[in-house]
Amino acid sequence: MDPTTQFLFWVVLLVVILFYPVSQWIWVLSVRRLQRKLDRELSEEELAGQKRRARVLATVILPVFSFFLNSATLGVLQ
Numbered sequence: 001m002d003p004t005t006q007f008l009f010w011v012v013l014l015v016v017i018l019f020y021p022v023s024q025w026i027w028v029l030s031v032r033r034l035q036r037k038l039d040r041e042l043s044e045e046e047l048a049g050q051k052r053r054a055r056v057l058a059t060v061i062l063p064v065f066s067f068f069l070n071s072a073t074l075g076v077l078q
Helices: 003-038 044-074
Strands: none
Touching (some): 003 044
């Protein structure tokens, strides 16, 4: 397998594996912060909005993290 293809495979695989747990983690942190700020329980619409926000953040953060982790692990950026 071509080294570039192998690198991209590992980057995409790590993003796929980490997407659900990282988005859940971001969602929990943001919901707790907003509940503390508003001093009340959130509505279903607010929870859904926070979940969308967490997914967008995970979509932005994970490819960058995966790229740098795999480049350090596989020695691509040396």
